[in-house]
Amino acid sequence: MVNSGLTQNNQLDKEHSGDKPLRVRFRWLTDNRMSFLFLSPTMLLLLFIAIFPLIWSLRLSFTDWSVIGDAGKIPEPVGFHSYGTALGLGETRTEKRVGVEVAERFAITGQFVLPTVIIELLLGFGLAMLLNRKFLGRGLLMTVMLIPMMLTPVIVALYWKYMLRTDIGVINYLIHDIFGGPRIDWLNQIKIAIWALVLADVWMWTPFMMLISLAGLSAVPKYLYEAADVDQASAWFKFRHITLPMVTPLLLIAVLFRTMDAYRLFDQAWVLTGGGPGGSTEVMSFYLYLVAFKDFETGLASAIGYIMLIVIIALANLLIRKINEIADEG
């Protein structure tokens, strides 16, 4: 019964469906069954390809299994050993080094994520404040600004790498030859290389912050400003007590998205700086890749992955709670 109904799903035209109207022939397809049919492909696929691997890596994180050395062997459980190592509680010298490395890589990730998100937020919001009016070419500008965030990250990184070259890069040409500044060795200096990543990311994602801010700004009701004008409120007062409270919830959502994305940055770190110089741009995702597919420490890598996951979930929850708090107040 179920099968015969399914095979005829496509023939919805009444002419081909024999004597009985479709309504009668599909009577078996109650709303309940239909919702099950509609949902199960999505849920099954996500379960198998997104959730199952996650559970598997949880299991691996409690072992010292290696994808190269121990292929075919059953993983040997070692309890929380890998987590201890990653958190710096290891006893041998190599284990201690891993602990130090993980802490360093988290710091590097923070050094990338914090400035990136803050600069993008300030720049994007500032631009939106300025551009929040009708002007010639607004549509064109919006479309042009949408392009960077749609581009292939590998290509973006590739092109910034070319433009940031010390000798032939156009950025250094502009800084040095046109504006008389110093030549900046963007990609080979430990303190500067991380800023190359920040720069490329700011280029790609500031428009995102700007567009969300614009959406927020255009949603502020005009009569609030008119009322403030009647009371002769200052521009700062209007900004502080009307604009900001109305836009903050949306801005926080944007910050949440950007933080989550910046935290897992990988392609750009690989192509633009390759983690160098001296590991100074090895953000967490990149470091994790190296542990998993260069050192082949699968168990340890899984544990580090889970630590990464817990950190971002905690961060995201903090932000989401803040968003809900503000939403409740408003």
Next chain:
Amino acid sequence: MTTNTQITRTSNLPKIIHYAKEFLFWFVLIATFLFSIFPLYWMFITSLKPRTDVEMTPPTFMPFVDYQPTLDNYVDVFLKDRAGAGFAEADQEATRKISEFPTTLTNSVIITTVTTILAVLMGTLAAYAFSRFQIKGEADMRFFILSTRMLPPVVVLIPVFLMFNQPGELVNNALQNIPISFIQAFGESIKDFSLRNSYIGITLLYITFGLPFVVWMMKGFFDEIPKEYEEAAMMDGYSRLEAIWKIVLPEAFPAMLATSVFVVITAWNEFVFVLLLNRDNATTVPPFLFSILGYGQVEWGRTAATSVLFLIPIIVFTFLARNHLLRGVTFGAVRR
């Protein structure tokens, strides 16, 4: 005299502030525009530069003015690297083979197309169910779907790699425990099945990347289509399937197209998974681009030409879907 100017200045002050504001506005506007467009412009003109111009200092900015543009780089895209360091040797020219670009581009197109069609279809059905039916634990299921997007992809990279490497062997190991001979024989027969270097594996993976997005977006759109439309149709004697097919889908079709842009872009741009899983076969363009970077001498002109060819579809898509994109990049958090 001094007092005189003083007076005119004060009386002109609002005007001056107005002009200063206008100036600042247009200055910021143009600066933003230039900052956004410059890397793209630079990539485009680099792709047209002759080899000698690409690494020149000071760099050349204007085609036709500073240098004579050439399409050599675009020809190079389709040819393999010249052997050895000696460039520009005429006899090598004839022996150069076709590069992997056409193959990888075809792969990109196939994988992206299949991914998009399947993800949008599956996601739309699920979104319809979420929007219209009473489902137990709906909020939990929706959160579960969203949460798969929060994961840093590298975290699932390891188990996905293991799972795709030998899914046959995994199933076989499980089946060998069942003491029925034909089931064990079946297990043996699928032992060597692998999802690595295959279209199926990477497509399934990309569908899971796109699905959460489609479900959330489409649910938002369905919520905006009044329920009464279908209810009226069902009153008139249509079955629910007919109502969906004839009334809801035509309404939702533009939204499906807008949503599909994001699935297209995710699949088109993805790099790590395809690099790791499909190293030998069914590779897409991003890993190919990375590979022509090679070591030492980088042929920037050729890389630029490849990038331009690969980016054109995205820029066209962005242009076509520009009115829907904001809602998309925020997972529906911003409504139009």
